[in-house]
Amino acid sequence: MLFRNVRIFDGDSPSLATGDVLIDGATIAGVSSNPVGEDPSRETVVIDGGNRVLMPGMSDAHVHLVGNANSYVDMVAGTESHIALNGLAEAKNMLHRGFTAVRDMAGDTGSIKSVIDRGLFEGPRIYPSQAAISQTGGHGDFGFVYESPTALGGNQSRAEEIGFMRVADGPDRVLAAVREQLKKGASQIKVMVGGGAASMYDPLYTVQYTDPELRAAVHAAADYGTYVATHVYNVTGIRRAVDAGVKSIEHGHLADEETIALLAEKDVWLSMQPFALGDHHYPDPDRAGKDREICTGTDNVYTWARRHGVKTAWGTDLLLEPQLAPRQSEMAARLGDHYSNVEALRMLTSGNAELFRLAGERDPYRQAEFGVVAEGAWADLLLVDGNPLDDLGLLADPGKHLSVIVKNGVVVKNIL
Structure with missing residues (x-):
């Protein structure tokens, strides 16, 4: 051609x-x-x-193919084939928006990736994390309060059953959870280290996972030649993750300037999203309030990241609202609110690709x-x-x- x-x-x-x-x-x-x-x-x-x-x-460093393609009702009540096929359809949509590679940051995407890689269906290159790993009561614990946690003998939540999340407490179970995702084909590992808007039990200020638990995850990933990326917004969680050897901070919107400067000093990536009000909708005032607080940090963190030369990747993190999936393209253009056009285009192309290559031998597309x-x-x-x-x-x-x-x-x- x-x-x-x-x-x-x-x-x-x-x-x-x-x-x-x-x-x-x-x-x-x-x-x-x-x-x-x-x-x-x-x-x-x-x-x-x-x-x-x-x-x-272009590439998107923070997608949830199955989470983006399915509503809350789909995820709770749909069959696993229904959830996966919606994810496959959304993969095609992403490719037709110009995204030829994505890093999936929670979800069972191994089969979707296989179908695409074999040329049987259109879609981007997928760097899967498989299930995101969370402590009990953390950002990835979607069990209900009346259910006993798995650490105390309870059953898995629906999010665990469909391979979207894995709840693991203590270094030994964290080791097993990381190795489980690698066994399922993860190219990098996603760990929840702080509160979030989509979850029900954890305010944004919470710090999740102890130092030994985080170091266990980093060690297990490093043994497979790859790295850990962490969901976290607050300063304490970011610093704990950096100290443990995490290579990518996902979000970081509530950081202060000193913590952003630390990322540059330690050569840690900031995988950021240009969040604005309206990108997500929540049915209760608590989670809606958390979303508003997160969005207030977007401008400051981008400003500090540019000032200190932090390696910054771009992603979207759209979730559970399939009708908003096309906003991925709008959020790419929104980078121009924070960077020059050439800086934004670099981030959308060669910059994100540099982050993806941290997967090393786990990089499924390392041949070129x-x-x-x-x-x-x-x-x-x-x-x-x-x-x-x-x-x-x-x-x-x-x-x-x-x-x-x-x-x-x-x-x-x-x-x-």
Whole structure:
């Protein structure tokens, strides 16, 4: 496949290059400022870009495929096949929004990933965490108060039964929970280290998991060559996670500037979401209040992260409201409220990809790079009708502005 007459954003450079891009199989065979000739011995699909911008496929560092695709009622009352098939359908939707890779941060996505990787259904590359790991009464404990916790002999909650969460207390059970997710194909591990808006029992100030429990998780993940990412908003939880060796802080909206500076000092990633009121809706005033508090921290944390040079990834964390799933594209464009357009585009492409590669030998796509337009990289590409370096808002309407989407060297959309 040959893209001609395109302006190229390579995933890093602040300016566009004009040239041709040749794809051979699943990878990019060459990027040239001179016209690339066709091989007469091989059939070649030629796409004339008409001076549009060719850029790497985007990635989302914090999705919940099954959580995003299913409502609360689906998750509680639906069969596991119903939940999984909704997740598979949403994976296709994400790809058609231009997201060619995602890091799934809680949910049983192994089968969805397998179907996509075998080319049987359209969807992005998936970096699965499998079940997120939580203490009793923590952010991932969705058992009801009248039920005994598993640590005291009770049954698993529905969230555990469907592989969305795993409740584990004490270093030994945390070790087992981490190893269970790795056994199921996790490329990285997700641990809950503080309170959250979606959960019922844990105020945002709570700190979850003791030092020995957290270190057990980090040790078990490191033995498999990968890392731990932690859900946490508050200062104490972030600092405890960093001390334990965690490599990625998910959220962090209630941090102070000194703690954000610490992330830069310790080379820890901040996997942030540009949350605003309306991204999530909660039926009770307690959780709605927690959501409002989280959103107040967005501007400050982005400002401090830029000031101190923190490695920052971008994600969405949309959950349990399938009708809001297209907001993923709006939230990508919203990065322009906090960063320059080129900084935002780097984060959406090569920046997120750098975080994903922390999975090391657990990286399921380590044979080539993604998030860049470069020789040898995976052929995951978007042809944009317009220049996102000038107008990041183009990404908010992928149906209109993404003319061609290629993933793994295969055209999944072409409206030219």
